Structures are given as structure tokens and as C-alpha cells.
Amino acid sequence: xxxxxxxxxxxxxxxxxxxxxxxxxxxxxxxxxxxxxxxxxxxxxxxxxxxxxxxxxxxxxxxxxxxxxxxxxxxxxxxxxxxxxxxxxxxxxxxxxxxxxxxxxxxxxxxxxxxxxxxxxxxxxxxxxxxxxxxxxxxxxxxxxxxxxxxxxxxxxxxxxxxxxxxxxxx
Amino acid sequence: xxxxxxxxxxxxxxxxxxxxxxxxxxxxxxxxxxxxxxxxxxxxxxxxxxxxxxxxxxxxxxxxxxxxxxxxxxxxxxxxxxxxxxxxxxxxxxxxxxxxxxxxxxxxxxxxxxxxxxxxxxxxxxxxxxxxxxxxxxxxxxxxxxxxxxxxxxxxxxxxxxxxxxxxxxxxxxxxxxxxxxxxxxxxxxxxxxxxxxxxxxxxxxxxxxxxxxxxxxxxxxxxxxxxxxxxxxxxxxxxxxxxxxxxxxxxxxxxxxxxxxxxxxxxxxxxxxxxxxxxxxxxxxxxxx
Numbered sequence: 525x526x527x528x529x530x531x532x533x534x535x536x537x538x539x540x541x542x543x544x545x546x547x548x549x550x551x552x553x554x555x556x557x558x559x560x561x562x563x564x565x566x567x568x569x570x571x572x573x574x575x576x577x578x579x580x581x582x583x584x585x586x587x588x589x590x591x592x593x594x595x596x597x598x599x600x601x602x603x604x605x606x607x608x609x610x611x612x613x614x615x616x617x618x619x620x621x622x623x624x625x626x627x628x629x630x631x632x633x634x635x636x637x638x639x640x641x642x643x644x645x646x647x648x649x650x651x652x653x654x655x656x657x658x659x660x661x662x663x664x665x666x667x668x669x670x671x672x673x674x675x676x677x678x679x680x681x682x683x684x685x686x687x688x689x690x691x692x693x694x695x
Numbered sequence: 696x697x698x699x700x701x702x703x704x705x706x707x708x709x710x711x712x713x714x715x716x717x718x719x720x721x722x723x724x725x726x727x728x729x730x731x732x733x734x735x736x737x738x739x740x741x742x743x744x745x746x747x748x749x750x751x752x753x754x755x756x757x758x759x760x761x762x763x764x765x766x767x768x769x770x771x772x773x774x775x776x777x778x779x780x781x782x783x784x785x786x787x788x789x790x791x792x793x794x795x796x797x798x799x800x801x802x803x804x805x806x807x808x809x810x811x812x813x814x815x816x817x818x819x820x821x822x823x824x825x826x827x828x829x830x831x832x833x834x835x836x837x838x839x840x841x842x843x844x845x846x847x848x849x850x851x852x853x854x855x856x857x858x859x860x861x862x863x864x865x866x867x868x869x870x871x872x873x874x875x876x877x878x879x880x881x882x883x884x885x886x887x888x889x890x891x892x893x894x895x896x897x898x899x900x901x902x903x904x905x906x907x908x909x910x911x912x913x914x915x916x917x918x919x920x921x922x923x924x925x926x927x928x929x930x931x932x933x934x935x936x937x938x939x940x941x942x943x944x945x946x947x948x949x950x951x952x953x954x955x956x957x958x959x960x961x962x963x964x965x966x967x968x969x970x971x972x973x974x975x976x977x978x979x980x981x982x983x984x985x
Contacts, residue, residue, distance in 0.1 A: 544747055546823040548755075561823040594736045596822035598729070598829070598858065598865065601718035605711075643824060650723060652828065654872055655897075 527690040528580065531572065534686065535584050538564040539591065559664045563636045563672050565592075566607065568683055570614045570632050574623065576687035578615050582608045599650075606642055610635050625684060629676050636672050640665055726858075734860040738835075741863035744819040745833045752963075811929040814838055814967040819863065821962075827870040827895070830854075832965055835862040843927050845968040851933040851956030852878070852921060853965065869902055869934075870895040870959050879925030880904060880934055882951065883918045886911070892919075892934060892953065901938055901952035909949055913940050919953050929970040 545562040565588055573581035589603035597603070614635050621627045644660050647653045655663075729737070816838075820831035834840050836859050844856045846866045854868040855876075867876060869892065877893040882904070890906025904919060917937045923930025935953040943950050 540743070540747065543744065543820060543822075544751065547748070547818065547821045548751055559823055559826055591736065591740070594733050595740050595831075596820065597825065598722065598733075599719060600722045600733075601715045604718075605715045647824065650719075652825070652872060 531576070531580070531686070531690055532584055532587070535565065535568060535572075535588050536591075538568045539588055543596070558667050560667045560671050561640070561664070562675060563639065563668070564675060564679065566610065566636060566639055567632050567672070567676055567679055569607065569611050570635055571628065571680065571683035572687045573611045573615045574618055574628055574687075575684045576690070578611075581611055581615075585611045602643070602646060606639060606646075610639055610642075613638075625680055628684070629680050632676050632680070633669070633673065637665070637669065640668060729858055729860060737831075737860045738862045741819060741831070741833065741835075741860070744831075745817070748817065748819050811971055812969045814840060814969070816840075816864075816965050816967055818963055818965060827868060827897070827959065828872065829857065830866045830868065830962060830965075831863055832866060832967075833863060834967060835859050835864050837861055839969070840864050840967055841969075845921070845928040845932060845970075847932060847966045847968060848957045848962055848964065849966070850958065851935060852928075853955075853957045853959065853962060855928070856967065866965070868959060869955070870897075877925075878928060878934070879922050880919050881922040882906075882913060882937060883920060884911075884914055887922075888913065889922055889924065890949075890951075896952065899938070899952055901954055902935060904937075904951040904953050905943070905948050906951070907948065909942070913937055913949070913951055915939065919951075923970075927970070929968055932968065 542562050542564050569581050569585045569588075572584065585607040586604060589605070589607040590600070592603040592607075593600045614631050617631055618628065621631070644653070644655075644657075644664075648655070814834055816832040816834040818830050819833045822829065832846075840856055840859050842856050842859060845852060846854050846856060852869065854866045854871070855878075857865045857867040859865075867873065869876070869878070872895075874894075877891045880890060880892045882888040882890075888906055888908045888911060890904050890908070892902050892904055894903040895901070896903060915937055919934045919936065921928045921930055921932040921934060933956050935955040938952040938954045940949060940951045942948070
């Protein structure tokens with residue numbers, strides 16, 4: 525039980541890092557109109573779902589998504605729905621692949637691409653952004669994926685260790 | 696058909712999909728305020744965000760100060776040479792202020808539109824998804840912040856307060872895509888030209904100023920300030936300078952591209968401006984959007 529709370533707590537730490545990054549580092553990276561988004565939470569959630577327990581990971585995804593919606597978007601229901609759905613899809617997809625660190629990381633990478641696209645399309649439909657698809661790919665997706673590639677490289681090993689160690693222990 | 700409704704998993708997915716669509720639809724429309732659970736979450740997280748940002752800024756501030764140190768000598772020279780000028784301006788300002796006060800007394804003006812009060816705030820959060828829409832600052836109801844107050848940086852107007860909680864508030868930026876987000880403004884020339892700042896052109900990075908004035912010449916580089924005639928913002932807040940003008944596609948409006956003074960990409964410290972003069976009852980078609 526305590527271990528589960530720890531896992532949730534780590535999720536919130538990832539969430540906090542993501543938020544601090546969004547506000548501060550982005551302006552340091554380049555004072556242009558490129559947008560670089562760190563997606564640490566989804567990486568953590570997918571590793572938790574695959575190396576740990578799937579349903580617990582979906583629950584954490586729901587809670588973190590709700591928190592993200594309330595704090596950053598003021599529109600409830602976007603990340604709250606998308607994060608659990610992507611975690612679920614990733615685990616379904618992993619059934620057909622061997623469970624190596626490299627394959628999980630690849631699935632993670634494509635999940636982030638999927639997440640970015642879904643977010644872009646839903647915001648576009650709601651009329652919040654009016655970027656067209658090419659600008660989105662040029663100004664946001666490419667840089668975001670480069671950053672997240674590095675993030676996955678760095679964080680995959682600790683996330684996998686933590687998930688497999690804590691998710692199944694009784695206490 | 697019987698089988699379809701008995702499939703439990705499918706039913707759960709369908710019901711939750713409908714629930715989420717309703718939830719998004721409900722929260723997407725212009726809400727007057729946040730519900731109390733939202734406020735609670737935002738306030739709690741806001742406190743953490745403030746402290747984290749404080750530590751981060753003191754850390755990076757250290758390096759900034761180091762690089763500042765290098766330029767100090769040069770700056771000092773320049774500033775010294777301008778000191779004499781400053782004294783002159785200061786005395787002049789003092790005299791003028793006195794004169795204005797005396798004249799106001801004679802005429803009997805008690806308050807003008809121009810009176811306003813300021814509160815200082817720090818940006819504690821900005822979502823990458825809504826980078827050009829919203830920022831979150833660390834002042835809320837407890838500091839007297841109310842919706843629709845104007846928000847500036849040291850350089851110029853950046854937006855207005857959208858929602859408030861006890862200790863934080865969300866600022867809607869001028870670059871936001873919201874059609875109802877407009878500010879009544881004037882171009883300062885020999886004669887003022889009045890109009891609205893409405894919309895943002897992300898390609899040229901300019902705010903769009905719309906007015907009915909078709910014949911008058913709008914000079915490049917003229918300054919644009921808030922006019923105060925929209926009933927929400929105080930007048931005289933600097934917004935930007937004119938870059939170019941065009942006529943809209945119907946030939947009815949003049950559109951001036953305004954290069955904003957404030958840097959919308961990097962906002963850290965803000966000033967929240969409260970207008971003293973009575974606010975007009977705002978209907979949705981006017982300045983602000985509440």
C-alpha cells in the first residue's frame with residue numbers, strides 16, 4: 525500500500541517537473557516561437573503500466589490528467605481522458621512485442637507522438653489554436669520529439685526499476 | 696442487440712465517452728467562476744509552484760547577476776552622464792504635478808479615468824499547450840485581484856484577469872485566440888484615432904487594431920495606448936507601436952498591425968492594474984468578456 529502511494533507520489537513529481545519545465549526552461553532553450561513540451565508523465569505511466577500493474581497505472585493516469593486539466597487548461601476532461609486511453613493502448617500493443625527496454629521505449633516514443641497529435645486535433649476542433657498541421661509539425665512536434673527522445677533515454681531505466689520493484693510488493 | 700447492451704466493457708466505454716464530452720463542453724464555455732474543488736486544487740498547487748519558482752529563480756538569478764557585473768562599469772558611465780538631465784526632469788515633474796493638482800482643485804475634478812492602483816505579481820505557471828493563451832500568476836482574491844483587471848509587464852499591456860482563486864489567478868493574454876478578447880485603444884498622433892485591439896497575427900507577431908477611420912493617415916511608429924473608453928481598462932496603458940496598415944477585405948475597416956511593447960514569449964513579472972473610476976456594466980460584446 526505504502527509502495528503504491530510512493531508510485532503515485534513519483535507521478536506527481538514528474539508532473540511538477542513537467543510544469544516547471546514548461547514555464548522556465550522553454551524560454552531558455554530559445555527565444556523564438558517554437559514550442560517545446562516535456563512529456564515525462566506519459567513516459568512514467570507507460571513504464572508503470574508495462575513493468576508494474578496496468579490498472580493501477582490507468583488510475584494514476586486519470587488522477588494526473590485531471591490535475592493537469594484543472595491547473596493548466598481550465599477545461600476538464602481532455603488529459604483526463606487521453607492519458608488513460610494512451611496507457612491502455614500502449615499496454616495492448618505491447619502484448620504483440622517482446623518486453624525489452626528498447627521496445628518499450630519505442631512504444632513510449634510513438635505514444636508521445638500520438639498524444640501530441642490528439643491534443644493538437646482536439647484543440648484545433650475546439651478553436652483554441654488556429655495553427656495548421658505543417659506549422660504544428662515544424663514548430664512544435666519536431667523539437668518536442670527530440671527533447672522527449674533524450675528524456676526517454678535518461679529516464680527509462682529508473683522508471684522500469686521502480687515500477688517492477690514497487691508495484692508488486694505487498695507493503 | 697440484447698448482446699450489445701450486455702457487453703459491460705463496451706457500455707462503460709460509451710458512458711464514459713459521453714460523460715467526458717459533456718464535461719469538456721461544460722467547462723469549455725465561458726464560465727463566470729471556478730467551482731470550489733478546482734479552486735482548492737489550484738491554490739494548493741499554486742503554493743508549491745510559487746516556492747519551486749522562487750528557488751529556481753534565485754538559482755538562475757545568481758548567474759544573471761554574474762553577467763550583469765561585467766556590464767556594470769559601462770552602464771555606470773552612461774548613467775552618470777544622464778544624471779544631470781534626471782534632476783532637471785525631476786524638478787519639472789514636481790512643478791507640473793503641483794500645477795495639475797492646483798488646477799484640478801480650481802476646476803473641481805475629484806477623480807479621473809486615469810486613476811488606478813497597482814498590485815505586483817509573479818508568473819508561476821504557463822502551460823505549453825496554451826502558451827499564447829494563458830498564464831497563471833501568484834496573486835488572487837486575497838490580494839484584491841478581480842476578473843477583468845488589466846495586466847501589464849514593465850513594457851506594456853499583456854492581457855486581463857480571466858479567473859481568480861484565493862491565491863492565484865489566470866491571465867488571458869492579448870495574443871489569445873478568443874474573439875471576445877478585445878481592448879479599446881487609441882493611436883496617438885496629432886489627433887487620436889480610436890479603435891479596438893482585436894486578434895493577433897502570429898505570422899507577423901502583431902496585434903490587430905481595427906478602426907473605422909479610412910481617410911486619415913496613420914503614421915508608422917506611432918504609439919498605441921489603451922483609451923479607457925471600453926469601461927474596463929484604465930486609459931494610458933502602453934500597448935505597442937504601429938508597424939503597417941491595411942484595409943480589411945470588405946473595405947469597411949482599417950486594420951493596423953501593432954508591434955507590442957511587451958515580449959509575449961517571456962513574461963515573468965507582471966503588474967495588475969485596478970481602475971478606480973466606476974466600471975461600466977460590461978456586456979459580452981464590449982471590452983473584456985465577462
